[in-house]
Amino acid sequence: MKHTINVNENRAMVLLKDKMYVHDASLLRDDLLTVIDQGVTKITIDLSALSYIDSSGLGTLVTINKRTKEKNGRLVLTGAQGLPSELLKRTRLDRVFTIE
Known part of the structure; x- marks a missing residue:
């Protein structure tokens, strides 16, 4: 996986x-x-460019969501599609995260 911040x-x-x-x-979390x-x-x-x-x-x-809330912040997920979107729904994490 590649990630840019x-x-x-x-x-x-x-x-x-x-x-x-x-x-x-692990790298992303750190x-x-x-x-x-x-x-x-x-x-x-x-x-949107994540396939799995x-x-x-x-x-x-989940860890990043928790940490941002502890700092009175917010995590938003965007562009979820395909398998990542399906997994968020199946695990009911779509109810935990703000998804746009």
């Missing part, structure tokens, strides 16, 4: 590409926790 003041836009597996999820610790409270993650996400990837999204 663009930070502008207290906002971050994250683009995920290809497939997210255990190793990728990068986003660092960004949050630097004061970013509003994170948007674009899933495993349970560790979903766990990373």
